[in-house]
Amino acid sequence: MNHDESTPGRLGAFRPTRRQFVTGLATGSVALGLGLARMPASAGTPARRGGAALVTGTNFALSIGAMPIDITGRMRPAITVNNSLPAPTLRWREGDTVTVRVSNRLRDMTSIHWHGILLPSNMDGVPGLSFNGIAPGETFQYRFQLKQSGTYWYHSHSLFQEQAGLYGALIIDPRDPPPYHHDREHVVLLSDWTDLDPAALYRRMKKMPEHDNYYQRTLVDFMRDAKRDGLAETVEDRGMWGRMRMTPTDISDINAHTYTYLVNGAAPAGNWTGLFKPGEKVLLRFINGSAMTYFDVRIPGLKMTVVAADGQYIHPVSVDEFRIAVAETFDVIVEPQGQDAFTIFAQDMGRTGHARGTLAVRDGLEAPIPSRDPRPLLTMADMGHDMGGHGTQKGMEGGCGAMMGEGGCGANMGAMDHGAHGATSNAPNHPTSEAGNPLVDMQSSASEPKLDDPGIGLRDNGRQVLTYGAMRSLFDDPDGREPGRTVELHLTGHMEKFAWSFDGIPFASADPLRLKYGERMRIVLVNDTMMQHPIHLHGVWSDLEDADGAFQLRKHTIDMPPGTRRSYRVRADALGRWAFHCHLLYHMEAGMMREVRIEA
Amino acid sequence: MKTFLIPAPLRLASVVAVMLGVAAPAMAQHHDHSQPATQETPEQDDHAHHDHGAMSQAASAAITAAPREPIPAITADDMAAAFPAIDHHAMQHAPAFNHKVTFNRLEAWDADEGTGQAWEGSAWFGTDTDRLWLRSEGERMGRHTESADLEVLYGRSVSPWWDVVAGVKHDFKPGDARSWAAFGVQGMAPYRFEVSATAYVGEGGQVAANVEAEYTLRITNRLILQPLVELDIAAKDDPNYGVGRGISGIEAGLRLRYEVTRRFAPYIGVVHERALGDTADLRRDEGEATRDTRVVAGVRVWF
Numbered sequence: 001m002n003h004d005e006s007t008p009g010r011l012g013a014f015r016p017t018r019r020q021f022v023t024g025l026a027t028g029s030v031a032l033g034l035g036l037a038r039m040p041a042s043a044g045t046p047a048r049r050g051g052a053a054l055v056t057g058t059n060f061a062l063s064i065g066a067m068p069i070d071i072t073g074r075m076r077p078a079i080t081v082n083n084s085l086p087a088p089t090l091r092w093r094e095g096d097t098v099t100v101r102v103s104n105r106l107r108d109m110t111s112i113h114w115h116g117i118l119l120p121s122n123m124d125g126v127p128g129l130s131f132n133g134i135a136p137g138e139t140f141q142y143r144f145q146l147k148q149s150g151t152y153w154y155h156s157h158s159l160f161q162e163q164a165g166l167y168g169a170l171i172i173d174p175r176d177p178p179p180y181h182h183d184r185e186h187v188v189l190l191s192d193w194t195d196l197d198p199a200a201l202y203r204r205m206k207k208m209p210e211h212d213n214y215y216q217r218t219l220v221d222f223m224r225d226a227k228r229d230g231l232a233e234t235v236e237d238r239g240m241w242g243r244m245r246m247t248p249t250d251i252s253d254i255n256a257h258t259y260t261y262l263v264n265g266a267a268p269a270g271n272w273t274g275l276f277k278p279g280e281k282v283l284l285r286f287i288n289g290s291a292m293t294y295f296d297v298r299i300p301g302l303k304m305t306v307v308a309a310d311g312q313y314i315h316p317v318s319v320d321e322f323r324i325a326v327a328e329t330f331d332v333i334v335e336p337q338g339q340d341a342f343t344i345f346a347q348d349m350g351r352t353g354h355a356r357g358t359l360a361v362r363d364g365l366e367a368p369i370p371s372r373d374p375r376p377l378l379t380m381a382d383m384g385h386d387m388g389g390h391g392t393q394k395g396m397e398g399g400c401g402a403m404m405g406e407g408g409c410g411a412n413m414g415a416m417d418h419g420a421h422g423a424t425s426n427a428p429n430h431p432t433s434e435a436g437n438p439l440v441d442m443q444s445s446a447s448e449p450k451l452d453d454p455g456i457g458l459r460d461n462g463r464q465v466l467t468y469g470a471m472r473s474l475f476d477d478p479d480g481r482e483p484g485r486t487v488e489l490h491l492t493g494h495m496e497k498f499a500w501s502f503d504g505i506p507f508a509s510a511d512p513l514r515l516k517y518g519e520r521m522r523i524v525l526v527n528d529t530m531m532q533h534p535i536h537l538h539g540v541w542s543d544l545e546d547a548d549g550a551f552q553l554r555k556h557t558i559d560m561p562p563g564t565r566r567s568y569r570v571r572a573d574a575l576g577r578w579a580f581h582c583h584l585l586y587h588m589e590a591g592m593m594r595e596v597r598i599e600a
Numbered sequence: 601m602k603t604f605l606i607p608a609p610l611r612l613a614s615v616v617a618v619m620l621g622v623a624a625p626a627m628a629q630h631h632d633h634s635q636p637a638t639q640e641t642p643e644q645d646d647h648a649h650h651d652h653g654a655m656s657q658a659a660s661a662a663i664t665a666a667p668r669e670p671i672p673a674i675t676a677d678d679m680a681a682a683f684p685a686i687d688h689h690a691m692q693h694a695p696a697f698n699h700k701v702t703f704n705r706l707e708a709w710d711a712d713e714g715t716g717q718a719w720e721g722s723a724w725f726g727t728d729t730d731r732l733w734l735r736s737e738g739e740r741m742g743r744h745t746e747s748a749d750l751e752v753l754y755g756r757s758v759s760p761w762w763d764v765v766a767g768v769k770h771d772f773k774p775g776d777a778r779s780w781a782a783f784g785v786q787g788m789a790p791y792r793f794e795v796s797a798t799a800y801v802g803e804g805g806q807v808a809a810n811v812e813a814e815y816t817l818r819i820t821n822r823l824i825l826q827p828l829v830e831l832d833i834a835a836k837d838d839p840n841y842g843v844g845r846g847i848s849g850i851e852a853g854l855r856l857r858y859e860v861t862r863r864f865a866p867y868i869g870v871v872h873e874r875a876l877g878d879t880a881d882l883r884r885d886e887g888e889a890t891r892d893t894r895v896v897a898g899v900r901v902w903f
Contacts, residue, residue: 109692120681128691131684159692199694206698207902211862218818219825242791245761438729438757480668494760496788499728506728508696518671573671575682589694598682600674 087168116556121576149174150311160198256353322466376457384444384563477551483522506591707898807835844878
C-alpha cells in the first residue's frame with residue numbers, strides 16, 4: 001500500500017482486509033459458459049488470457065442473468081451476460097446490419113444500450129425513451145445497421161445493473177483498413193466492482209456522501225502545514241474551504257474503500273495477461289466501463305501512441321499516461337520489447353487503488369507494479385475560483401467562499417472576454433434556476449476550457465500525459481456548418497445531499513432539451529461543481545471544439561473537470577428521444593440527466 | 601472518415617448556395633477548401649457573420665451553409681423508429697425518498713445515584729429538499745427517566761445549507777408531560793458547524809428556545825473530536841418545571857470517538873452542565889446542584 005504522509009495510519013487496524021479487498025482474488029474474468037452465443041474463430045485475433053468471450057458475426061443471442069461470483073474472496077450476486085462478467089466482447093463489421101436477441105433471465109426489467117453507436121432511437125436501449133425495457137422472461141430483438149467503426153462498449157441502462165456487471169466491449173471493424181498498422185490487439189476493459197448491492201450503495205451515498213473520503217485534512221495535517229507554510233497561511237487556507245463547507249480531498253465519491261478495480265473482469269491479483277511477441281505492434285483497446293471511477297493509465301517502460309478516441313481516429317499522439325473518464329475509449333499502440341513483461345497500471349484518480357494487468361511474452365509473468373502517486377488536493381483554481389492568480393490557494397480573499405451557493409461569487413471575477421466563440425469566455429453567466437437553489441452548493445466564478453490541462457494529480461508528474469488539447473480528429477468537421485445556436489448548460493450539485501443536476505434542475509423535474517432535425521448547434525457545458533463529470537449524449541456525436549470554437553475532436557463522451565467550460569457541436573441528424581447525462585452512474589441516478597428530443 | 605470527400609454534398613451545397621444568393625461566397629470557400637480545410641480566418645468570419653443574423657436556430661443554420669454530409673430526408677419509417685409508442689414511464693429511477701437514522705449520542709456514566717444514561721438522536725425521511733424529521737433527547741438516572749422528549753418536524757430546504765423546520769415537540773419528562781409547537785432552522789454554518797435553533801410555544805403560553813452547535817474536528821480520519829454546545833432559553837418563569845426566565849441552562853460536551861466503521865463509533869467524553877440565572881436560584885432553593893460534570897462513554901451509530 002502506498003501510504004502517504006498526510007494521513008497517518010489511515011487504514012488502521014483494517015489493513016489486512018483492505019489489502020485483500022483492493023487486490024482481490026479473482027484470477028480472471030468470470031466466463032462460466034458460452035450460453036447461446038456462437039463463438040467462431042476470429043481471424044486476426046490472437047488468443048487472450050482472461051477477458052470475456054469473443055463473439056463475432058451479425059446474429060447474436062445475449063442472455064442476461066444473475067449469478068453469484070467471487071471477485072474479492074466472497075461470493076456476491078452479479079449480473080452476467082451469457083454467464084460472463086464482463087459481458088462477451090462483440091465484434092461487428094462496419095456496414096453490416098446486426099441482429100441481437102437479448103433475453104432477460106432476471107427478475108427485474110433490463111436493457112442494453114450500445115454506447116456511442118449511431119442507430120435509430122428505438123434501438124438505443126433506454127427504457128422510457130427508446131423502448132419499454134425488456135421484461136423478465138422476455139426477449140427483445142435489436143437490429144440496426146452499423147455506420148461507424150472503432151472501439152465502443154455496451155451496458156445496461158436500467159437502474160444499477162451496470163455496476164453489478166452488465167457491461168462489455170464492442171468492436172466494430174472498419175470496412176477500410178485503419179490508418180495505422182498493428183500485429184495483434186487486446187481489449188483492456190477497466191471497471192469497478194463492489195461486493196455491496198449497488199442500490200444499497202446508492203442509499204449509502206444519500207446518507208453519507210463522504211463515506212469513502214478517509215483522506216480529509218486532519219489536525220495532524222494542520223500542524224504539519226502550519227509548520228511548513230506558516231500558521232496564518234494555513235488558517236487562511238482552512239478558512240477558505242471551511243467557509244465553502246467543502247473539502248479539497250473530494251476527488252471521487254466512491255473509491256477503493258468500496259471498490260475493487262478490474263481489468264477484463266480480473267482483480268489485480270488475478271493479473272489479466274495479454275500476450276505479445278517482441279517487436280510486434282500491439283493495439284490496446286482501452287474502455288472505461290466503470291460506474292464511478294476515473295483511471296490514470298500507464299505501462300511503465302512503454303510509450304503509448306493514441307490513435308483513436310471514443311472509436312474515432314485521431315492524429316497519433318505519443319504519451320506516457322492518459323486519464324480515461326468513465327465511458328471513454330482510447331485505442332493505443334504499443335511496441336513492447338526488451339522485457340518479457342510490462343504492467344498495465346491504472347490507478348484511480350483519487351489514488352486509493354488500482355487496476356492491473358500484464359503484457360507478457362507468455363502466461364504467468366509479472367512486471368513490477370508501481371506505487372500509486374501522491375494524492376492530489378483540489379485547489380481553488382481547479383474549481384474555477386481563480387481570481388487572476390496562478391492556481392495558488394490565495395484566490396479567495398474577500399470571503400467569496402462564504403457566499404458559495406448563497407448568491408454566488410460575483411460574475412465580475414476573473415472576467416475576460418476571449419471573443420464570440422463558445423467556450424472561451426470565462427465570465428460566468430449562471431442560469432437563474434441556480435440562484436438560491438437548495439440543490440446547488442457551488443458556482444464557478446471563472447471557468448475555462450482547460451483543454452491542455454492534464455488534470456488534477458497529473459500535472460508536472462514527469463510524464464507525458466494525454467490532454468484533450470493534444471487530440472485532433474483525423475478528419476475535418478464532417479458537417480462543416482457553424483452552429484446556428486448555442487445552448488449553455490451548467491453541471492450542478494450538492495455534495496452533502498448527493499444531489500446532481502443540470503442547471504440545478506434534476507431529471508425528474510426537467511423539460512427535454514429540444515433540437516430541430518438537421519440543425520447544427522453548440523452545447524456549452526460549465527462545471528459548477530467540484531467533481532469531474534463525463535457527459536454523454538446518445539444518438540449523435542459530440543464534436544468537441546477547441547479554445548477558439550473550431551471543430552477539434554469527435555467524441556461521444558465529453559469529460560468535464562471541475563472549473564471547466566467546454567463546448568461541442570451537435571449535428572441533430574437522429575430523430576427521437578435521447579438520453580443526455582453524466583456517465584457517473586450514481587450522479588445520473590441522482591438527477592444529472594436530461595432528455596434531448598430531436599424533432600422533425 | 602472519408603465520407604466528406606464524396607462530391608454529393610458539395611454539389612448540394614452549390615445548389616443551395618445558388619438558390620440562396622447570399623451564401624454564395626461562403627460556399628465558394630467551401631469548394632476551394634474541399635480538402636482538409638483548416639479553418640481560415642476569412643471563412644470563419646464569414647460564418648460568424650451569418651450566425652449573428654441567424655438567431656432563430658435550426659432552419660436558418662441549415663440555410664447558412666449546407667452540411668458536407670447531407671442530412672437525410674425523413675421517411676415514415678424514421679418517424680416510427682424515432683417516436684415509437686412506448687410507456688414513457690418505463691424508466692426506473694433511484695428512490696427519491698431516502699432516510700437516515702442517527703444516534704449521535706448513546707451514552708452512560710457513573711454517578712453517586714447510580715448509572716446514568718442519555719441519548720440524543722435524529723432521523724430524516726424524505727427527498728433532497730422536503731423531509732420529515734424526528735429528534736429525540738433524554739436522560740435516565742438509575743432506573744428512572746429524568747427527561748425525555750420527541751420532536752416531529754417537517755423540514756424544507758430554503759437554501760443549500762439551511763432547512764426551516766416546523767412541527768411539535770412532546771416532553772414526556774420532567775414533570776407532567778406537555779407539548780409545544782416548534783419552529784426553527786437547522787443546517788450547516790460556514791466552517792462546517794452544524795447548527796440548529798428552535799423556538800417552542802407551549803400550551804400555557806410558555807415560550808422557550810434551544811440552540812445547539814456541533815463541530816467535527818478530525819485528529820486523524822478515524823479519531824474524531826466532537827465539541828458541542830447547547831443553550832436553553834425561557835421567555836418567562838416556569839416554576840413548576842424549575843425553569844426561570846432567561847438563559848436557563850447550558851451544556852457543553854467534548855466527545856472523542858473512533859470510527860471503527862463510518863456507521864459505528866465508540867467514544868468517551870466529558871460533559872458539563874450548568875443551570876444559570878433564575879433557574880439556578882430555583883434549583884438552589886430546592887437543594888439541587890446547579891452544575892454537574894461527568895465522564896461518559898457511548899457509541900455513535902447511524903443506519
